Structures are given as C-alpha cells and as structure tokens.
Amino acid sequence: MARVKVYVPRETAAVSVGAHDVAIEIARQAKERGDHIELVRNGSWGATWLEPLVEVVVDDKRIAYGNIEPGDVASLFDSGFLAGGAHDRRLGPTSEIPYLIDQDRWTFWRCGLVEPLSLDDFLAHQGFKAFEKAVEIGPQAVIDAVKASGLRGRGGAGFPTGIKWQTVADTDADQKYIACNADEGDSGTFSDRMLMEGDPLGLIESLMIAGFAVGASRGYIYLRSEYPLTHRILTKAIALARGSGWLGENINGSGFDFDIELHLGAGSYVCGEETAMLESLEGKQGLVRYKPPLPAIEGLFGMPTAVNNVVTLGSVPNIVNLGGDKYASFGVNRSTGTLAFQLAGNIRRGGLVEKGFGLTLRELIEDWGGGTASGRPVRAVQVGGPLGAYIPADQLDTPLDYEAFIDIGAMIGHGGIVVFDDTANMAQQARFAMEFCAIESCGKCTPCRIGSTRGVEVIDRMVAGVDREDNYDLLVELCDTMEDASLCAMGGMTPLPVRSVLRYFAEDFAAGTDG
Amino acid sequence: MTYEPYDKQLVSDIVASFDARPEMLIQILRGLLERFGWISEDAIRQLAAELNLSRAEVHGVVSYYHDFRTEPPGEHIIKVCAAEACQAMGSRELSAHATDKLEGSNVTLEPVYCLGNCACSPAIMVDGKTYGRVSKRRFDEILAALGNSG
Numbered sequence: 001m002a003r004v005k006v007y008v009p010r011e012t013a014a015v016s017v018g019a020h021d022v023a024i025e026i027a028r029q030a031k032e033r034g035d036h037i038e039l040v041r042n043g044s045w046g047a048t049w050l051e052p053l054v055e056v057v058v059d060d061k062r063i064a065y066g067n068i069e070p071g072d073v074a075s076l077f078d079s080g081f082l083a084g085g086a087h088d089r090r091l092g093p094t095s096e097i098p099y100l101i102d103q104d105r106w107t108f109w110r111c112g113l114v115e116p117l118s119l120d121d122f123l124a125h126q127g128f129k130a131f132e133k134a135v136e137i138g139p140q141a142v143i144d145a146v147k148a149s150g151l152r153g154r155g156g157a158g159f160p161t162g163i164k165w166q167t168v169a170d171t172d173a174d175q176k177y178i179a180c181n182a183d184e185g186d187s188g189t190f191s192d193r194m195l196m197e198g199d200p201l202g203l204i205e206s207l208m209i210a211g212f213a214v215g216a217s218r219g220y221i222y223l224r225s226e227y228p229l230t231h232r233i234l235t236k237a238i239a240l241a242r243g244s245g246w247l248g249e250n251i252n253g254s255g256f257d258f259d260i261e262l263h264l265g266a267g268s269y270v271c272g273e274e275t276a277m278l279e280s281l282e283g284k285q286g287l288v289r290y291k292p293p294l295p296a297i298e299g300l301f302g303m304p305t306a307v308n309n310v311v312t313l314g315s316v317p318n319i320v321n322l323g324g325d326k327y328a329s330f331g332v333n334r335s336t337g338t339l340a341f342q343l344a345g346n347i348r349r350g351g352l353v354e355k356g357f358g359l360t361l362r363e364l365i366e367d368w369g370g371g372t373a374s375g376r377p378v379r380a381v382q383v384g385g386p387l388g389a390y391i392p393a394d395q396l397d398t399p400l401d402y403e404a405f406i407d408i409g410a411m412i413g414h415g416g417i418v419v420f421d422d423t424a425n426m427a428q429q430a431r432f433a434m435e436f437c438a439i440e441s442c443g444k445c446t447p448c449r450i451g452s453t454r455g456v457e458v459i460d461r462m463v464a465g466v467d468r469e470d471n472y473d474l475l476v477e478l479c480d481t482m483e484d485a486s487l488c489a490m491g492g493m494t495p496l497p498v499r500s501v502l503r504y505f506a507e508d509f510a511a512g513t514d515g
Numbered sequence: 516m517t518y519e520p521y522d523k524q525l526v527s528d529i530v531a532s533f534d535a536r537p538e539m540l541i542q543i544l545r546g547l548l549e550r551f552g553w554i555s556e557d558a559i560r561q562l563a564a565e566l567n568l569s570r571a572e573v574h575g576v577v578s579y580y581h582d583f584r585t586e587p588p589g590e591h592i593i594k595v596c597a598a599e600a601c602q603a604m605g606s607r608e609l610s611a612h613a614t615d616k617l618e619g620s621n622v623t624l625e626p627v628y629c630l631g632n633c634a635c636s637p638a639i640m641v642d643g644k645t646y647g648r649v650s651k652r653r654f655d656e657i658l659a660a661l662g663n664s665g
Contacts, residue, residue: 013635016647048634187598190631225545225582226630228643266541267581269628283540284572285579301538343634345603350634373604382599386628418633420603432602436628442579 003038004082005057006030009112010041011197012229013190018069019052025073026054035082043198045112046352047099055094058084064091099349099368104330106338107314108191108354111198117236119244122201128246130317134209135254137320142213143169146316148324150336155181155272155309156384156413156489158402161316164306167296168214171304176216178207179281179300179307182223182230183265183272186385188416191340192310194352196223196230199314200237204247204260206313209320211258214306219260222277225267234262269386269440273488274307276442287444288488309414311340330356335401335412343369345382345418362396365419376421380429380505384413386436387493389500390420390429409500411493426505430498431459437494448491451482455498462509472509475502516591516642518552525550526558530565537566540576544583553584589623591661594640597626600633609637612651616658 008023009015023039030037044051050066054076057063063084065076072089079087091097094112105111115121122128134142147162168176180203184192196203207219223231238260241247249257263281265271271280275289278300299305315337319327328336335357341364343350348370355364361381365371372378380390389410391398398408405412420429434455441448455478462471479495486492501508519525529546533539540562547558554577563570577583595601595610610626617624632638635647641657649657 012630012645013632013647016632016635016638016645051635184631185629187629188600188633189629190633193631224631226627226640229645263542264545265580266545266583267627268579280541281538283536283538283542283576285575345600345633345636347634350636352634386599416600416633418600418603424603429599429602432599436598440628 003036005038005040006082007040007042007055007057007062008052009044010116010229010233011044012193012227013048014044014051014053015229017051021070022052022054022068022073025070029073029077033077035077037082040115042114043111043116044194045094045100046108046194046354047097047349048351049349050091050097054081056081056084062094064094064097065089066091099351099353102368103354104338104356105354106318106327106330107311108195108198108340108352109318110202111194114199116198116200116233117240119201119240126321127201128205128252130320131205131208131212132252134212134320135252135256139169139213139215142209142320145319145324146213149315149319149327150324150331150334151312151315151319151327152335152402153309154311154315154339154414156186156411158412161308161312164296164308165210165214167294168216168304168306171297173304175218175301175303176214177300177303177305178210178214178216178219179274179278179295179305180207180219180221180313181272181274181277181307181309182221183277184224184227184310184414185269185272186387186414186416188344188382188385188418189342189414190344191342191352191415193227193230195310195314195340196227197233200234201241202317203234203310203314204237204241206316207260208246208251208258209316210306210308210313212256214304216306217257217259219258220281220300221260221262222265222271222281223262224265231262231264238262269436270442270488270490273490276488277307278305285442287442288490290487311414332356332358332399332401334403339400339412339415341400341415341417343417343419346372346374346421347419348373357401358399360397360399361391361417364400364417365396369419372419372421374421374423376423378419379422379424380420380426382418382420382429382497383416384411385416386433387411387489387496388413388416389496390426390504391500392504409496409503411496425508426501427459427463427508430501431456431463433494433497434459437490441490445485445487445491447482447485448487448494451478451486451491452494454478455482455494459509465510468509472502516552518587519550521551521555521557523561526561527565530562535566537568540566540568540573541580544577548582548584552588553586555585589621591622591642592625593617593622594625594627594630596628596630596632596636596638598629600629601637604636606637609639609649609651609654613654616655622661
C-alpha cells in the first residue's frame with residue numbers, strides 16, 4: 001500500500017501551539033494502527049489562526065484540518081482522515097481556503113507548499129531556475145529587471161532596490177558583499193521568519209542572484225537570536241546547498257563563486273538598522289554609523305555592500321523568472337508589487353497575507369482578520385512596528401501605499417499590523433514607545449539616548465496630572481528634537497507613535513486624574 | 516537546562532572553532548553562552564587575550580547586547596514578550612502573573628521584545644522554546660511541566 005502523505009508544519013508559530021506534539025502523536029498512532037504514512041514537516045501557509053494545520057494528500061489534493069491538538073489526533077484517525085474523512089475540524093482542500101486563495105503569492109508561493117529542507121522538492125518547484133536565468137541574461141539585465149519591478153526595500157525604509165544594486169555594481173572594489181538583514185525586530189512582524197522557515201533554499205537562491213548581479217562572492221545573513229528554530233533550518237539549508245554544489249566555487253558551471261555565512265544577533269533591536277547591523281556583523285557593538293558613506297559604497301569591512309531585507313531578496317527570483325513588469329502590475333502608484341502583510345495582536349484570524357499594495361487596512365483587518373480576537377471594537381492599529389503610528393479606527397480606509405501612509409503621519413514599514421481593541425490605554429502605549437527607545441537606543445546620539453528617557457518622564461507627569469499643558473508642549477518639543485537630530489530611525493521615528501497618540505487619543509493622558 | 520562551569524580549554528576550543536577571527540566575537544560569545552549560560556569576567560579576559568582585543572572592547576560588546584548575561588541564570592529561563600502585539604493581548608497581565616508565580620523560584624524571568632510569534636500573542640520563550648497563545652492557565656501548565664510550579 002502506498003504511503004499517505006501527511007503534512008504538519010515545522011514553523012515557529014505552529015510549533016508554539018503544539019505542532020511538534022501533533023506530529024509525534026500522528027506518527028505514533030499511525031504505527032499503532034498499522035497505517036502507512038509519510039510525515040512531511042512543511043513551512044506554514046500563513047493562516048496562523050488555523051495552526052496547527054494538518055494536511056493529508058488524497059487523490060493528489062491536500063485536504064486540511066485546522067487547529068489540531070494532540071488530543072484530537074485519535075479522533076482524526078477514527079474519522080478516516082487519511083482518506084480525507086469528515087471531521088469537525090476538516091476545512092476541505094487547502095487550495096480552497098478563502099484566507100489563502102485571495103492572496104497574490106509572489107514571494108511566499110512556496111511557503112507551506114514544499115518541504116523546506118528537501119532539495120528535490122525545491123528543484124521540483126522551480127528551484128534555482130531564476131539563478132540559471134540570471135546567469136544566462138547577465139548581471140545588468142538582472143538589475144534592470146529589478147529596477148523595472150519598482151521593488152522597494154521591504155525592511156521598512158522603502159528604498160528602491162534596483163538603484164541600490166546598481167550603486168554596488170558600479171563601485172569598483174576587490175571584494176563586495178551581500179548582507180541579508182534577518183533581524184526582524186518589529187513587533188507584529190514575522191514574514192522574514194516565515195519565509196526563512198518555509199522556503200530557506202529560496203532565500204539562498206535570492207542571495208546568489210543578488211551576489212551575481214552586483215558582483216559579490218560572499219553573502220551574510222544576520223539573523224536575530226529570538227528565532228532559534230529558524231537558525232536550525234537555515235543552518236541545514238546552507239549545508240544542503242553547499243553539499244550539492246549550489247554554494248561554493250563555480251556554481252553549476254557558471255563560473256560564479258558564492259558562499260553564505262550565517263550570523264546570529266544577540267538581542268538588540270537597533271541592529272536591524274543597516275549600519276548597526278554591519279557593525280554587529282564585524283563583531284562589534286551595534287552602534288549606528290554616520291551616513292554617508294552609504295553601505296552600497298563603504299559597507300561591511302569598508303567594502304561595497306548590498307544590504308537587503310529577507311522579503312526584498314525573496315521577491316527577486318520571480319522578478320527574474322516572470323519579469324519586472326509583471327511584478328509592477330501589482331500595487332498602486334509608487335508602491336508597486338506585493339507586500340506580505342502580517343495580521344497580529346488582538347485579531348481573530350492572525351497570519352500572513354501577501355497582497356498587491358492598494359487595499360485598505362479595513363479590508364485586511366475585517367475581511368481577512370475577522371476583526372478583533374476579543375470581539376470588541378477596534379480602537380487603534382499600529383502599522384510598521386514600534387516606530388509606527390497608532391492609527392485610529394476612523395482612518396482604516398487608508399489604502400496601503402507607502403506615500404498614502406506618509407500623508408497621514410504613519411508608515412507601512414515591514415508590513416506588521418497590530419490591532420488593539422477599545423480596552424487599550426493609549427497613553428500607556430505612548431509611554432512604551434519612549435521606554436522601548438530608551439531600552440534599545442544604541443546610545444551614540446543624544447536625542448535618542450537621553451530624549452527617550454526624558455520622554456518617559458514627561459509622559460508620566462502628564463498622566464499624573466502634573467502641569468499637563470506645559471508638559472504637553474514639552475513632549476511636542478522633545479519629539480521635534482528627536483526627529484530632527486537623531487542619527488537613525490530609532491530616535492528619529494519614536495516620535496511617530498507618540499505624536500499619533502497625542503493627536504488621536506489625547507483623552508487617555510487625562511484618564512484617572514480628571515473629573 | 517544544565518550548564519557547565521567555566522572551563523578555560525573549552526573557551527579556547529570555541530575560539531578555535533571560529534579560527535580566532537575577532538569579527539566572530541559575537542558568535543564566540545554565543546558559543547560561551549550556550550555552554551556556560553553566562554559570560555564571566557574570566558571569560559572576558561581570556562577572549563581579549565586570545566582574540567587580540569582589549570578587555571574594554573570585549574566588555575563593551577558583552578554589555579551592549581541583551582543576550583549576554585553576566586550573572587549565572589536560574590535553572591530555567593523564561594522570557595515573556597513585552598512588545599506591542601503581545602501587549603494588545605494582555606502580556607502586561609501575563610508578565611505580572613509570571614512575576615508573582617516565580618517569586619523565590621530558581622527561574623530567571625526576563626522581558627523580550629518580540630519573539631516573532633505575533634499572530635499567536637501573547638508569546639513566551641522557555642529555555643529557548645517558543646510558546647504561543649499563552650493564557651495565565653497555560654503559563655501555569657507550562658511551568659508545572661518544568662517541575663517548578665512551587
């Protein structure tokens with residue numbers, strides 16, 4: 001009898017709610033019952049609210065069962081799930097789950113679909129095809145395709161990737177580098193992690209293409225230490241690529257040499273800032289560098305370096321395969337292509353939604369997210385991590401477009417969307433923005449290092465009702481100083497969430513003292 | 516989690532496994548953390564000597580990064596996410612609950628700013644393993660499984 005394929009994700013979120021235990025229990029029960037199964041540990045499809053999501057292949061179709069706990073496994077077997085049997089957790093074919101099919105899966109298309117650490121599975125799903133095409137069309141044509149795509153840095157800054165690559169390519173140097181920023185520190189974001197865990201070989205191919213395009217023979221991945229499972233998966237994937245000749249010298253007979261070194265961070269938010277990351281890659285404190293010089297000209301060890309976020313790089317293989325124009329056909333205005341939005345916090349259906357830019361926050365939060373987890377009204381939504389503004393419920397119709405967000409004093413950043421219900425104390429959130437800056441500031445510039453601490457104190461006085469108006473003015477001035485005089489986004493953008501609370505939720509500063 | 520006592524030879528071996536490259540200092544410190552659980556003053560002196568760095572440079576890196584503990588940790592390490600997505604799902608209350616529960620225990624409790632598990636908030640990490648959708652009840656269960664519920 002042929003073995004039935006059963007998929008159980010090996011991905012941090014799924015594992016955090018019991019996927020390992022479910023996999024072990026499925027294997028145990030299958031053995032006990034004499035059922036022949038092949039257990040595959042895939043990445044997550046991104047419907048995190050359904051995790052652990054178990055799938056069974058029946059007649060070449062994957063049938064999904066959602067929110068499976070170890071205690072449910074016996075009943076799954078009893079109901080004949082290996083043949084797609086009925087069960088109250090049965091969701092039908094994975095390919096028909098509305099949350100997943102209404103997406104534009106450009107970058108995350110292999111996530112969930114493939115076995116992340118199977119080279120065969122990767123090759124069967126267009127693995128290294130984009131690299132081969134890149135070698136065929138040459139470095140400049142790759143850069144041109146990236147330029148035509150309009151791809152902008154998905155780490156948050158939104159800088160055009162093609163221009164960055166051109167700069168590195170045009171700078172003469174004996175050694176150049178690719179530095180992949182996998183220090184995904186923004187709360188509410190997990191897309192880098194999901195891509196690395198679900199399609200690690202795809203990321204390796206992306207780095208190879210980037211290296212080929214700019215003329216770099218070495219790539220670095222700077223991964224945050226809060227992602228131990230990701231670290232294990234990436235380590236294996238790199239070894240797999242090296243062992244099969246896809247990393248190393250003269251890759252696939254192309255004459256191109258490339259290898260990757262994986263570095264782990266050590267718990268520092270600011271190391272997600274590109275120059276702090278470069279310092280950290282050099283083994284030093286993560287102190288932000290002055291710019292200029294740009295890293296594209298003087299980056300890692302003083303050499304030209306393309307610093308790109310995981311999702312930015314992950315978008316490139318399909319740009320090479322399908323063309324920059326095709327990518328640019330998604331999105332709106334200067335926000336072309338897709339972004340992997342992440343629905344997080346107080347949300348009923350949290351997860352990853354990759355869509356072309358231009359849909360509204362409301363569509364994401366209501367249509368995909370199903371509103372708050374608590375069932376209470378949405379009060380505020382923080383988009384773009386701890387340096388992003390708190391957007392009030394009456395602005396949810398803002399389209400997701402880099403420039404439209406800037407217009408309302410907000411930012412899209414890395415696409416994390418954190419929902420708060422009406423029990424949130426927004427003065428507390430403004431205080432936290434300053435507190436977080438004080439904890440994580442690298443300390444190099446004064447407005448960030450000292451301003452954040454003073455910010456906490458000023459907010460505390462406002463909440464306590466001490467000279468509230470004077471302190472309000474002081475806080476606004478402090479925000480001006482931090483914005484104008486900080487070296488990087490840490491101090492420069494911490495005022496964004498603070499100001500948004502002052503503007504839209506000022507009543508919370510008065511809570512508990514007035515009236 | 517069982518850690519080993521400081522061992523000079525082991526430190527040298529870890530340094531050698533990174534070819535004593537000074538730019539690998541953070542990776543080397545991570546190796547030490549994994550084996551010893553913390554970074555001692557003796558280790559800082561030894562690393563400075565073996566990597567040809569000043570003690571101030573090594574100390575600067577150790578004190579800069581949150582991960583590099585300079586005190587021995589408890590028998591277990593629990594990190595409660597204190598960032599926004601988890602705040603929106605009650606991490607402040609969970610953290611207070613954890614503090615109460617762990618008073619006087621041999622468990623090190625630390626805040627962490629995002630475990631990247633924000634669609635399953637609130638999240639915690641116990642001895643390097645991430646848990647999601649952690650209610651107070653689930654926290655107590657996880658703790659009980661560690662054998663430290665007292």
